[in-house]
Amino acid sequence: MNLYVEDGTATIQDRGRAGFAHLGVGRAGALDSPAVALGNRLVGNDAGAAAFEMRFAPLVVVADRPHWVAVTGAPCEVVLGDARAARTMPHGQAFRLPAGTTLRVGLPRAGVCTYLAVGGGLAVEPILGSRSWDTLAGLRPGGPDGRLRHRWIPVGAPQGEPRFSDVPPPRSAGPMRVIAGPHPEWFAPDVLERLCRSDWTVDPATDRIGMRLAGPALPRREGELPSEGMVLGAIQVPPAGRPIVFLADHPPTGGYPVAGVVHPDDLWRAAQARPGEAVRFTPAR
Secondary structure, three states: OEEEEEEEOOEEEOOOOOOOHHHOOOOOOOOOHHHHHHHHHHOOOOOOOOEEEEEOOOEEEEEOOOEEEEEEEOOEEEEEOOHHHOEEOOOOOEEEEOOOOEEEEEEEOOOOEEEEEEOOOEOOOOEOOEOOOEOOOOEOOOOOOOOOOOEEEEEOOOOOOOOOOOOOOOOOOOOEEEEEOOOHHHEOOOHHHHHHHOOEEEOOOOOOOEEEEEOOOOOEOOOOOOOEEOOOOEEEOOOOOOOEEEOOOOOOEEOOOEEEEEOHHHHHHHHHOOOOOEEOEEEOO
16 A cells, blocks of 8 residues: 655655664654654554655645545645545545545644644655654654655555544643753743743744744853753753754753753644744743
8 A cells, every 4th residue: 555645745654763872863753742752543544654844845746546634733725535525534534535535734823833744654764763754863764865756655554444533632822841950050040931921923934843943142151061862852042042942853951051941741832833922921820
């Protein structure tokens, strides 16, 4: 069973390759993990199945056999069939993709990351136990040239029955909870308060590696730390004082002080924040 990617820009992501940071290999994985988990549940997959991730990009695929599919994450138009027999399909629900029929996933109306989950999961050959693409390290299972366009992608055998209803992850607006960082001696004593009371906007340079923030500089000591391990959600502060929230493709080490760490349950907010959007933080309780 296969899917042919006719057009669009996407990566393949699962839960990531945890446990290899000591070898210099980062986690990678889906940016909005609750959204891809919902898609996998809807099509009957295990939680760790691989899916397509689109970051503010469309995707057009055709199946060689019927598949159950679901589109989750950032809301967008989902169209089944060509212009003569096009049908708009639901977002956040499983539906059948017939053989030879085109499926078009459009640009998101809000947010950034959209996911296409397929019953059986995308079955490219894993690297270090994961099918996730790592854009920083250049690990691209199933796409050695860095592209999926005009490529057949294998699909695994169905893992379970599709679900026709499920509880989507909460999508309410709000600040990201932040935990105090490990380097208080590098900042003013009120650095967490400054971080949480300041107005930040998402910089256009944001990518899968990190969400870069524009706003007031956070005062910090000059210099750099010896390289040390970095965790997902770490808020590094380079010499210019503008924070960077490390996302899925972040490097396993870093040399800038960390002012705080975004709570894991709120990282989907960073994944779905568009350039120019305002974001805020609040102390974790």
